[in-house]
Amino acid sequence: MTQPIDLRALDLFALCRKGESLAGDVAVRDLPRILAETAAQAPASAPDETFAYTATGFMREEAAEPGAPVMRRLFLDVTVQGRTWLDCQRCLAPYAEPIDTATRFEVVESEEAADAAPMDDEVDVIAGSKHFSLLELIEDEVLLALPVAPKHDVCPTVHESLVTGSDGEAQPEAEPEEEKRPSPFAALAGLKTRH
Numbered sequence: 130m131t132q133p134i135d136l137r138a139l140d141l142f143a144l145c146r147k148g149e150s151l152a153g154d155v156a157v158r159d160l161p162r163i164l165a166e167t168a169a170q171a172p173a174s175a176p177d178e179t180f181a182y183t184a185t186g187f188m189r190e191e192a193a194e195p196g197a198p199v200m201r202r203l204f205l206d207v208t209v210q211g212r213t214w215l216d217c218q219r220c221l222a223p224y225a226e227p228i229d230t231a232t233r234f235e236v237v238e239s240e241e242a243a244d245a246a247p248m249d250d251e252v253d254v255i256a257g258s259k260h261f262s263l264l265e266l267i268e269d270e271v272l273l274a275l276p277v278a279p280k281h282d283v284c285p286t287v288h289e290s291l292v293t294g295s296d297g298e299a300q301p302e303a304e305p306e307e308e309k310r311p312s313p314f315a316a317l318a319g320l321k322t323r324h
Contacts, residue, residue, distance in 0.1 A: 141261035145186030145203035145236050151263070154179035160268045163213055166275065168223035171214030180211035180228065182267050186236075203236040203257065209270045220284035230270045 134151060144151070157163055158176040167175055185206045190199045212225040236257040237243050246254040255266070 136264040138260040141257040150185040152183045168214045168216045205234045215279040
């Protein structure tokens with residue numbers, strides 16, 4: 130019988146060197162930062178919903194130039210699919226936001242090496258560990274996938290404040306309009322017609 134994998138303390142270097150893959154489900158209740166983002170009026174089942182994940186490690190051997198020593202680079206591909214309940218910014222009702230991410234990470238020896246790595250649009254750099262929390266990385270991926278302004282594609286209802294323009298308070302009386310002043314361009318047009 131195989132030992133269950135502890136997603137909070139994974140030997141990430143070994144996973145990548147051996148080219149191993151992990152797949153499974155993580156419950157929202159095990160992701161405290163996602164739970165904190167969950168809409169207050171979400172269905173009672175929201176904490177029991179899960180995110181399906183895959184994590185596949187692999188190694189590449191590369192030489193910077195011909196004749197140079199071969200360097201071993203470690204990589205991790207992570208996908209996360211599921212949904213999380215958010216408050217719509219338009220109608221204020223909860224809705225399910227789909228999450229579907231796929232990210233490639235280069236795994237380096239330390240935080241210093243990660244900080245020193247050149248920026249790459251296709252590969253993020255992370256510091257590996259023999260006690261790496263894949264759970265935190267999955268949670269990070271979900272947080273990064275959340276929209277800045279969550280909203281339904283089409284709201285089922287419109288919140289009263291959007292219809293009335295107020296949040297229930299009386300509207301202040303409109304200020305009297307200023308007297309209409311003639312446009313300076315109208316005056317110029319008048320000068321042009323006199324000639």
